[in-house]
Amino acid sequence: NAGVMQNPRHLVRRRGQEARLRCSPMKGHSHVYWYRQLPEEGLKFMVYLQKENIIDESGMPKERFSAEFPKEGPSILRIQQVVRGDSAAYFCASSPPGRAQETQYFGPGTRLLVL
């Protein structure tokens, strides 16, 4: 039973480029969450999605950031026109239906470096 998968593990972008981060949840999990960890800080919630629906995006920056979880395929976190402050580790987590609160299983993360 594969865990949460994220790719790429490392991503380097120049300022102004786009970054696309992918997350495949654990089998049977229909809830996906994205978190960001800045250096020397804890994880900060960004967005909570179910298939084809955004449930809570209260942690997403208003501009340049978007997320989706289509009916087929992985969840995508897209950052347009990246800036140096976007450099961070981005973690995806998933949970089974009805157990969102009890536990979330995390992927290995994507480390984004903006030059």
Place this chain on the structure above:
Amino acid sequence: DQQVKQNSPSLSVQEGRISILNCDYTNSMFDYFLWYKKYPAEGPTFLISISSIKDKNEDGRFTVFLNKSAKHLSLHIVPSQPGDSAVYFCAASASNTGKLIFGQGTTLQVKP
């Protein structure tokens, strides 16, 4: 506004002894609490959780205690092992949301 706080950035204990990691929260709407362990360059690994209707939950060497009146929880690891050396995050959630609110983390070092 830091709703979940881990006031000790680091903790060092001797192998075989007890490790106690602390966490405080401010939001009375939180009703589920989780502990995660994280190694460098990896994602957080779920350790143990507790519902607000309980005051203790135990799983092997790990025990979590919840004091709702003090809005405080702690993770006890007994006996501590060198492989437990990692960053430990406390997280909380409210039943009407799916998101976890994390503390800043405590780095635990277990010395052989």
